[in-house]
Amino acid sequence: MTATLTERRPRSRTGRTGATPTGTSRTGTSAWTPWLYLLPALAVLGALLVYPVYQLGLISFLEYTQAQVSGGEPTSFQGLGNYTALFTDPQFRQVLLATVVFAAACVAGTLAVGCALAVLLTRVRALPRLALMLAALGAWATPAVTGSTVWVFLFDADFGPVNKLLGLGDFSWTYGRYSAFALVLLEVVWCSFPFVMVTVYAGIRAVPTEILEAAALDGASQWRIWRTVTAPLLRPILAVVTIQSVIWDFKVFTQIYVMTNGGGIAGQNLVLNVYAYQQAFASSQYSLGAAIGVVMLLILLAVTLVYLRVLRRQGEDL
């Protein structure tokens, strides 16, 4: 475990042995210094992230309900019992499917809107650009809870301006399963497209103008330039924002919870996160909730591995 401050340091030190007394130059750093600096972070993460993940896995293999929590009954090992129960439960499979489809729709919507507006930003002068940027920053900064309350109010059957504007009368968006999902989707896209827009816009601006000019001089159409020059250069950035969006949208909790009042009528709008919460804290089925958590963890871990491979392929050194 040899720690040197940088690769260059030892060399420069030997280069200056005459000027600096070598004995005192290693002030305060030793092989343990980086570990000392890492200690607080590792301690916090170990206690509040790694240990809970381990506990989550453990609970998912036990029978752990209100009786065990209060100490009335001993905990018993269930093996894969909770997982079998989960995957034979039609509601869980429905929730899993809904989560995947909903997250996919959110990602697609966020990316489409974000990229389209990023391109739009490159086509306009400073003032409209500033207006759009500020509006997007506002949406970005809005807390998920208040974003949710505002969107529910906007689409309220009685007092909302949207139904009035669209002439929908007292149509209730949260009553039907798909309209409720659509409403949440709109809110999610609204609060997550700014990240994509700002990032992709920065990426487009980083494309060298000479290449674009050369292509334009060669008579390429705008669409052709976008498809053959800009898009390939943007691919790494697009990969990163896509995977970030997948990770965020797969974990949506607050929006569903607030907008559909805890998962919709008869649980029609449940997604995994909300379902796990309801199982654990509403029905005291802690072990089932933990098993759902493990399933989510594994799915997101798979996405993360893809993310890492993308980073690697871009030749990132960590």
Added chain:
Amino acid sequence: MTAFRVRRPGRLLAEAAALLTAVVVAFPLYWMVLSAFKPAGEIQSTEPRPWTLSPSLDSFRRVFEQQDFGRYFLNSLLVATAVVLASAVVAFLAATAVTRFRFRFRTTILVMFLVAQMVPVEALTIPLFFLMRDAGLLNTLGSLVLPHLAFSLPFAIWMLRGFVRAVPEALEEQARIDGASHARFLWTILFPLVLPGLVATSVFSFISTWNDFLFAKSFLISDTSQSTLPMALLVFFKPDENDWGGIMAGSTVMTVPVLVFFVLVQRRLVSGLGGAVKD
């Protein structure tokens, strides 16, 4: 892109589209603030108008008097500030370790930080609940500070790496030659230089903590004096009789600090984020 000959009508069309989009995107926030200031009669009107001729503070008054919103606001602020300060120091030290030193398991640790970002924190509510119960922290603000500190750290470290790396090594060399200890270099030279990056990072810690609703809902079960804003807000949701004026006033109170914070650090945020994405 200025060298591009964009046809004028095309650009005007694009600018009209950009402005229209800006209006649509900003509309929910406008409506929130507007509704917060509308008198009760106008909110409960089935003919909603996009303006009000008689703004009133009734909704705000109701929120602060009935719900003790001031207290919840302070609680939220306290939790978020504690997380921001603690995570800034801890993340700064960790980011320094992984960028300015070469040591065994360095890459492993970096990958761990990346993987840690992906953990769905909501899934950990169950084990954290038991952990907080055993530590006697249920119903205290500490039960919110600790998990949020843990969850904001990996991303903060990941983002700070770029800022720490950007500080030239010559400075470190110089400080060493001048006889400064490494700790001194760390806190009097490196820390101030990395501060802009810390600010950008803090926005994310602040927002995720300020927004938190699940942990507050799960860990602050019986002591409502320890409530934070999101939970207090939901009190105004009643089946079929939502107090929309109260909800919008509360939402405004909760959103404005974040908006202000965001606009203040906006430039650093975008550059910081660019760095994080490129890294």
